[in-house]
Every structure is written in C-alpha cells, then in structure tokens.
Amino acid sequence: MSTVRRRESFQLNAPKQEIALLANAVNLLVQAASSDGGSFQGPSIDEFFPPTLFTIAGLEFNRITVVRLISTVALILIFWLGTRKMKLIPGRFQSVVEMGLDFVRVNIAEDLLGRKDGRRFLPLLTTIFFMVLFFNITGVIPFLNIAGTAVIGTPLVLAIAAYIAFIYAGVKKSPKNFFRNALFPPGVPWFLYILVTPIEFISTFILRPITLTLRLLMNMVVGHLLLVLFFTGTAFFVFTLGGLWSLFGVVTFAFGFAFSLFEILVAVLQAYVFALLTAVYIQLAVAEEH
Amino acid sequence: MDIAAINGNIATVGYGLAAIGPAIGVGIVVGKTIEGVARQPELAGRLQVLMYIGIAFTEALAFIGIAVGFIFQ
Numbered sequence: 440m441s442t443v444r445r446r447e448s449f450q451l452n453a454p455k456q457e458i459a460l461l462a463n464a465v466n467l468l469v470q471a472a473s474s475d476g477g478s479f480q481g482p483s484i485d486e487f488f489p490p491t492l493f494t495i496a497g498l499e500f501n502r503i504t505v506v507r508l509i510s511t512v513a514l515i516l517i518f519w520l521g522t523r524k525m526k527l528i529p530g531r532f533q534s535v536v537e538m539g540l541d542f543v544r545v546n547i548a549e550d551l552l553g554r555k556d557g558r559r560f561l562p563l564l565t566t567i568f569f570m571v572l573f574f575n576i577t578g579v580i581p582f583l584n585i586a587g588t589a590v591i592g593t594p595l596v597l598a599i600a601a602y603i604a605f606i607y608a609g610v611k612k613s614p615k616n617f618f619r620n621a622l623f624p625p626g627v628p629w630f631l632y633i634l635v636t637p638i639e640f641i642s643t644f645i646l647r648p649i650t651l652t653l654r655l656l657m658n659m660v661v662g663h664l665l666l667v668l669f670f671t672g673t674a675f676f677v678f679t680l681g682g683l684w685s686l687f688g689v690v691t692f693a694f695g696f697a698f699s700l701f702e703i704l705v706a707v708l709q710a711y712v713f714a715l716l717t718a719v720y721i722q723l724a725v726a727e728e729h
Numbered sequence: 730m731d732i733a734a735i736n737g738n739i740a741t742v743g744y745g746l747a748a749i750g751p752a753i754g755v756g757i758v759v760g761k762t763i764e765g766v767a768r769q770p771e772l773a774g775r776l777q778v779l780m781y782i783g784i785a786f787t788e789a790l791a792f793i794g795i796a797v798g799f800i801f802q
Binding site for chain 1 (some may be wrong): 786789
C-alpha cells in the first residue's frame with residue numbers, strides 16, 4: 440500500500456527531476472569540454488581530492504566540504520520548515536516529512552528492534568538515514584555534482600557511531616556476557632573455539648565497521664566515476680572528435696542520463712541499507728542468548 | 730593501432746574477477762527472494778528486508794575488491 444503511494448508521488452515529481460538531471464548533464468559537459476586538451480582523459484581518483492577553496496580558523500574547506508555544508512543546511516531547513524507549525528491534518532510538505540520519519544520508525548526501527556528498543560535507538564537510526572540520504576543525493580544535484588559521502592570521512596564517522604551503538608546496546612543488555620557470547624558462541628565444542636573465536640572476532644569487531652564504511656564510500660565513488668566517465672566521453676566525442684563520432688556521444692549521453700537516474704536509486708538504497716544494517720547489528724547485540 | 734594490446738596494471742583485471750563471486754551471490758539472493766514471494770506473497774515485505782540485508786552482506790565483498798585496487802596500486 441505504502442509503496443504504491445510512494446511510487447505515485449515519485450512519478451509526480453519525475454519531470455522536475457529530469458530537468459534537473461539534464462541541467463546536471465549539460466553542466467558536466469561544459470566543464471569537461473573547457474578542460475579537455477585533445478586526447479581523452481578518463482576520470483581518476485584525484486576527483487575526490489579537490490584543491491582547497493578557503494580556510495577558516497585553520498580548517499581547510501574544499502569543494503566536497505562545501506557540498507556537505509550545503510546539504511546539512513538543506514537538511515536542517517527542510518526539517519525545521521516541515522515541523523514548525525504541526526497540524527493534525529498535515530499539509531503537503533508536512534506529510535512528506537512525516538512520511539520520511541515514519542518510514543525510518545516503522546520499517547527500520549520497529550520492524551527489526553521491536554517497539555521498546557526501536558524507540559531507544561530511533562534518534563540514531565533517523566540521523567543516520569537522513570544524513571546519508573542528503574549527503575548521497577548531492578551526487579546528482581546540478582552544480583554540486585559530488586556526493587558528500589564520496590570521501591572516507593563521513594562514512595567512517597557514521598560507521599564508528601553504529602559500532603559504538605551496537606557495543607553499547609550489547610553491554611547494556613548483558614554486561615557480563617556480551618563479549619563472551621560474541622566471541623565464544625554457546626553450543627560449540629571447546630576445541631572448535633580455536634577456529635571460531637578468531638573468525639567471530641574479525642567478522643564482528645573489525646569487519647563490521649569496515650564494510651559499513653566501504654559499502655557506502657565505494658558506491659558513491661564508483662557512481663561519481665561512472666557519471667564523469669560518461670559525460671567526459673560525450674564531450675570528447677562531440678566537441679573534440681566531432682563529425683560522425685557525435686553519434687557515439689549520443690549513446691554515452693543516454694547512458695550517462697540513465698545512470699544519473701540509477702544514482703538516485705542508489706542514494707536512497709544506500710541510506711536505507713546503512714540504517715538497516717545498524718539496526719541489524721543492534722538487534723544481534725540485544726538478542727537473547729540461546 | 731594495436732587493438733588487443735593491454736596497457737597498465739594487471740590489477741585492473743582483478744576487480745572484474747572479484748566481482749564474479751558477489752554477482753553470483755546477489756543473483757542467488759534475489760532469485761530465492763522472488764521464489765519465496767511467489768510461494769507466499771503475504772510475506773513479501775519481510776522477505777524484502779531480509780533480501781536487502783543479504784545483498785548488503787554479499788556485495789560488501791565486491792566493494793572490498795574496489796578498495797583493494799586503490800590500496801595496492
């Protein structure tokens with residue numbers, strides 16, 4: 440039921456998004472054309488380490504930091520405007536904000552953690568979901584063009600928050616037994632602990648935060664590189680080679696456009712997956728030992 | 730123009746190889762979810778959540794593959 444409603448609202452907004460995406464594409468094209476020097480240059484990892492724009496009190500701000508600041512301001516503004524004058528019968532804007540908050544509460548927190556624990560960890564899950572969502576979506580917004588989560592800082596901070604949260608949840612639930620249950624799962628013959636304990640230690644306490652970080656970071660890095668590749672490819676075919684080669688440019692442009700749409704999906708999906716996995720880790724930590 | 734010549738690092742092939750396993754894994758996860766939903770449509774919501782968790786764990790391997798490419802350049 441709710442998915443149907445969501446899809447309808449998505450379709451209603453579709454024309455506006457397409458225009459925005461087109462502007463995004465053209466913007467990328469022009470930038471690429473001006474910097475193109477004859478031969479084709481694919482995107483490199485240097486994309487993610489832009490030069491410093493300005494310095495405030497010893498803190499260096501580059502393009503990505505500015506993008507993060509803009510999306511933070513947008514996030515605060517949307518929630519402030521959306522919840523400023525709450526009405527019993529919500530207006531259009533308020534109901535969109537409520538739908539987002541409700542999605543995290545019902546589909547992530549209460550679904551996985553239950554009503555009581557869900558309420559306890561709801562602030563963390565909501566923060567993670569909307570922060571990741573707003574930082575991801577800048578990757579396809581015209582003139583911003585890079586995701587705030589495309590450098591390791593943001594994903595790492597969020598992963599550490601999730602890491603602390605699930606260890607806190609486990610220790611709070613059973614102060615003496617949490618680490619014992621995590622490292623020495625009950626019901627295993629003692630000699631197998633030589634094998635099981637290192638595996639459990641690495642997968643629970645080392646790989647969990649690393650995979651949380653890498654999953655988000657690499658999705659955004661790869662998405663950005665793909666888009667840059669498609670649009671610089673279009674610029675190369677149309678402006679540098681010209682003539683009949685422009686036909687290839689049409690193809691790369693179409694693919695770039697399709698992948699821009701795909702990136703919107705990825706941005707939402709990664710926000711969902713990050714919040715979902717945080718909830719799963721907390722759930723595993725607070726689960727009754729068997 | 731030498732069409733079959735390969736320049737640069739052999740590690741560029743590595744990610745292609747690293748993606749095979751997760752690709753098969755994600756395929757199995759999604760396929761089995763579709764089977765499950767076809768058998769019991771009323772469980773679709775619950776199965777979808779489990780599917781996303783399964784995909785997230787499986788595709789993590791592919792992303793470790795990308796990261797390793799950058800680390801051992």
